[in-house]
Amino acid sequence: MSVRLESPAAATREGMATRTSSGWAAVSGVVSAAAFLASAELAAVVTGPGGSPLYAVGSAVIDLAPPVAKDTMVALFGTGDKIALFTLMGVLLAVITAGAGIAELRRPPAGKVVFGLGGVLAMIAVLTRADSSSINGVPTAVGTLVALLLLTTLVRRLSRWRATTRTGWSETSAHTPPLRGPDLERRSFVLVAGIAGVASVVVGTGARAWNATRANVTQLRAALRLPAAATAEEAVPAGASLDVDGLTSYITPNDEFYRIDTALRVPGIDPADWSLRIHGLVDEEVVLTFEDVLALPLVEHTATLSCVSNEVGGTLIGTALWLGYPLRELLARARPQAGADMVLSRSIDGFTAGTPLEVLQDDDTEALLAIGMNGEPLPQEHGFPARLVVPGLFGYVSATKWVTELEVSRFADAEGYWTPRGWDALGPVKLESRIDVPAAGTTVDAGTVAVAGVAWHPHTGVSRVEVQVDGGAWDEAELAESISPDTWVQWVYRWSASSGGHTLRVRATSADGTVQSETELPPAPNGAEGWDEHAVSVR
Structure with missing residues (x-):
């Protein structure tokens, strides 16, 4: 038997229920994604760290990304490009799985389909890695199953909470468990979502830390004693x-x-x-x-x-x-x-x-x-x-x-x-030079200023470095010594700096007589070219 109470506030309750349930459905999707990652990492403790879908998917993204994307990441973040990639992946994962949670609430099983497809793609990424074996697919399968079960459980509880919020009272039928009222249904949902979320963070973090240290490489490396070189390098002059x-x-x-x-x-x-x-x-x-x-x-x-x-x-x-x-x-x-x-x-x-x-x-x-x-x-x-x-x-x-x-x-x-x-096949290093000090945009005192940096053309060597001030004549800098042409060389130019704004440029000449090109070229496809230039102020 079912009874429905009419109320002037029904429309208000309906709107509140819809807004509230959509937000919590998004949470359900994100928590389920966290459970996927955590359970997969936990399974990888047994099967081996190579089964982690997190790194496999990230590596696949790097492999499939066009060169311009890779160049952009390195240009923006330098050696922090991997942290930036993980951050971007985390944001995208949260957005996608939040949408999947909402879809599962409104049009089931749309959310589970999204999670299932994600699991398939992660499985492909894991199994196509160079060092992968069939057992490496187990963590992804476990993670996908856990995520689907949790998403189903959370959305079911959320639906019951929404139903009681909409009607404002409990109802029973011969085919479904009795609804217990909005407060009890809300507590039931929040409790499961909270426990799942906290457990995912704790278990996932612990399993990832364990997998990261499985080989004890730090201890193995620390215990390793390298033999003395049969042919030693000469001392740095x-x-x-x-x-x-x-x-x-x-x-x-x-x-x-x-x-x-x-x-x-x-x-x-x-x-x-x-x-x-x-x-x-x-x-x-x-x-x-x-x-x-x-x-x-x-x-x-x-x-x-x-x-x-x-x-x-x-x-x-x-x-x-x-x-x-x-x-x-x-x-x-x-x-x-x-x-x-x-x-x-x-x-x-x-x-x-x-x-x-x-x-x-x-x-x-x-x-x-x-x-x-x-x-x-x-x-x-x-x-x-x-x-x-x-x-x-x-x-x-x-x-x-x-x-x-x-x-x-x-x-x-x-x-x-x-x-x-898109990169050239041979990749010889080009003749380059760089100004280290004074740094671009800084202010220095008038008088003698040390303009210094490094220049390099490995396997050829650098024979000369020159500095130009404000587009004037090129003045030769002092070159330091080096062990061999295979290393860079330090240089310094003693500049008599006068007050005002100035532009400093540097160029190098290699041991074979090649003069560093002024033409500005980007890193792709075979290395950047151009003169390093610093604008400085003198007080």
Whole structure:
């Protein structure tokens, strides 16, 4: 039996019920999404951290994004691009799942269809990762099931709350449980939503933290003792560092070295499980373990690495002392076949880079399979336990981190990760210079002012740096010393500054006589060009 009470406030209650229920339906969708992530992370504790859909979807977004999107993220956020990506993903996920919750309330099962499709897409992202296995799909399946069950439960309770709010009293029927009044139904919904939300945050955060430390890579790295180099690098000359406040240091500390890569989750690799396979167009396939590498006569080499995304005057560049083994020696073991002209290096996370074979075989190029950086094992975010270092080439075609494969191939047959996305295949580093001090937009005192910075053209070297003030003549700056042409060089110009506003420009000349181009070019497709320019005020 059903009874309905008519009331003058029925229309008001109806409007309130609709507005309230829509808001709480959105909450239901967001809480269900949180439950998806938390339960998936919890399942990944059992199946392995590679099954986390959060990082798989993020990596898929990076892979599918057009080059202009990647350039924009790096330009806006620099080395914080991954945090920005996760923030953007979180906002989009909240918006989409909030809409799904509203759709499930108004037109069921529309919301569950959205969640189901999301689960399918996440499953595809997980299973198509380079290091994925079939068991990695289990966390996504578990998360999707939990999200669907929770969404159904929350929307059902919300519907009962809305029904009692609309009618203003309880009703019963032979086919449904009795409605208990608006207050009780509201408490029932809020209690379930609150418990689910809090549990998702606690469980998800804990499971993510556990998965992030599964390999104990921090402890393994700390316990590792690298052997002394058979061929040590010469000491940094005292004249390599100019005494100018604010000038970039000649050697970049590990914690200040730039990081740009496609890995949203830094791979945690136990050196005991790592190996490097050299195969493809070779006469003999070679496989080395980490112990094999440690037993080799290692060499040290100081080299400057830079990202192709670096803008003129940018900071996506650094210099370090690397410890490793020459790649030309490893390739000699494999004996590349005639016609091969490229080595496709692969990271454990699926990233690839195509490097000219002749560069890696060049006796004058200290291209290394590196395991050490500035006197310690590679930091995890910089490729631990092994990466490639190739002076003179941008990182996107050479500096593969967490490297596990070297496939000898041809440029006509294979492409690195960024080449089909619009970037040039060869990627030689361009001649560049940068003003560090005085910083753009600052005010300095009149008199002698140190204008200083760095210049680089790895594997070629810099022979001259000049500074121009207000479009006038170019005056030569003082160059510091350097270990080799593979590193940048510091420079300083003693400027007699007069009061007023001024514009400072810098240009470099390489050891082969090339003068840095004035023409402004963006980073895509093969590196930025132009003169770094700072506007300063003198008081």
